[in-house]
Amino acid sequence: MKIAIAISGASGTHLGLKTYDAIPPSHEKYLIINKNADTVALKERGYALFAQEEIWAPPASGSFGLDVLMVIPCSMNTLAKIAVGIADNLTTRTASVMLKERKTLLLAPREMPLSAIALENMHKLATLGVIIAPPIAAYYSEPESIEAMEDFFIGKWLDIVGIENTLYKRWQ
Ligand SMILES: Cc1cc2nc3c(=O)[nH]c(=O)nc-3n(C[C@H](O)[C@H](O)[C@H](O)COP(=O)(O)O)c2cc1C
Numbered sequence: 001m002k003i004a005i006a007i008s009g010a011s012g013t014h015l016g017l018k019t020y021d022a023i024p025p026s027h028e029k030y031l032i033i034n035k036n037a038d039t040v041a042l043k044e045r046g047y048a049l050f051a052q053e054e055i056w057a058p059p060a061s062g063s064f065g066l067d068v069l070m071v072i073p074c075s076m077n078t079l080a081k082i083a084v085g086i087a088d089n090l091t092t093r094t095a096s097v098m099l100k101e102r103k104t105l106l107l108a109p110r111e112m113p114l115s116a117i118a119l120e121n122m123h124k125l126a127t128l129g130v131i132i133a134p135p136i137a138a139y140y141s142e143p144e145s146i147e148a149m150e151d152f153f154i155g156k157w158l159d160i161v162g163i164e165n166t167l168y169k170r171w172q
Pocket residue numbers: 007008009010011034074075076077078079110111
């Protein structure tokens with residue numbers, strides 16, 4: 001599969017990087033980062049990287065054939081823009097491509113509490129087939145550390161988009 005992870009300006013940007021790292025190399029994977037990320041350090045670490053301003057990058061076109069876009073974490077700003085069809089950077093443009101091409105779009109919103117506006121936006125997107133999957137802990141997996149709890153989020157996100165993993169303890 002061709003998979004892109006987009007990292008917006010919500011809290012928990014490392015979750016997007018960890019999800020990228022957890023995707024096996026058998027998949028073609030890309031990272032879209034917001035302007036505050038450390039581009040040089042990420043390039044040096046070998047990430048297939050695009051910046052938000054690179055609106056001409058391949059995922060911005062339906063013809064590129066991206067199968068999955070996961071926005072992890074997804075800010076309320078980016079969520080709102082996607083919900084009304086604004087495509088002003090590489091993440092929002094790629095999200096609009098996923099919607100028009102009927103491809104898999106997963107958003108991991110990170111905000112608490114949620115306003116009625118955010119809930120309305122999420123409801124609208126869910127009815128369009130977008131997967132709204134916030135990082136919410138499940139205690140049945142008995143996480144013993146923050147890392148284990150994060151592995152549960154990432155394992156669930158990968159499950160949803162069809163990538164096998166053993167990142168968390170499943171309910172038996
Ligand atoms: C320290 C810090 C933490 C933030 N955490 C969140 C957050 O968890 N969720 C959120 O929706 N916005 C959060 N924001 C606000 C976003 O960064 C802001 O709305 C920004 O415009 C989002 O831009 P983007 O959607 O283009 O990434 C945070 C901002 C700062 C400075």
